[in-house]
Amino acid sequence: MSLVETINEAWGWSGITITRVRAQSPMGHLVVSDADDCFYYLDPDGMAIIALGSREDAQAHLDDEEAKQLWFGGELVASAREVLGEPPEGSVLTLKPHAMLAGEYAPENMCILPLEELIAFSGQIALQLKDLPEGAQFEIKVTD
Secondary structure, three states: OOHHHHHHHHHHHHOOOEEEEEEEOOOOOEEEEEOOOOEEEEEOOOOEEEEEEOHHHHHHHHHOHHHHHHHHOHHHHHHHHHHHOOOOOOEEEEEOHHHHHHOOOOHHHEEEEEHHHHHHHHHHHHHHHOOOOOOOOOOOOOOO
16 A cells, blocks of 8 residues: 555545645654645644645745754654664654653654554544544554
């Protein structure tokens, strides 16, 4: 399965159909676009897909200092690379699933995952959590 197919399968519930991956960060964040050339920011650890608008809007978003920090991962990525090394082709540095759910951004909570696996996991979890109020307690059940 291609990355675009994985995105559409995992995030299709959002109503967006992606046709192209435009950029990828070291932590698996993606800038993607649809057939109408509308750009979106897919944030797997934040479990969100955010409409950016035009190419210029997407660039303006990525030029923002806070967005740059999220995109490149700063010290978090640097520390994780020291411990875990450089991810192989097709994989990224990301938070371990439990840390992703708890929002615990720390080098010891980082791991290397195949990008497609990260996108599939985050899309499935985002779907299950999308209607819960902020701070709601939840239980994740893992099945094969």
